[in-house]
Amino acid sequence: MSKNLLREGIEEVKRYYIKKLQKAGVLESDSDLEALTLSELQRMVEFYQL
Secondary structure (H helix, E strand, C coil): CHHHHHHHHHHHHHHHHHHHHHHCCCCCCHHHHHCCCHHHHHHHHHHCCC
């Protein structure tokens, strides 16, 4: 059960980063961003200073 909660938490944070990147116009396609790991998304947000 805790693994499911962890997975849900990770997916929620990924969605948050994806929305930030889309708002900034970094990448338009959801599938491009969803294919990235949480760490990759976090690095992109930091790189673009979002």
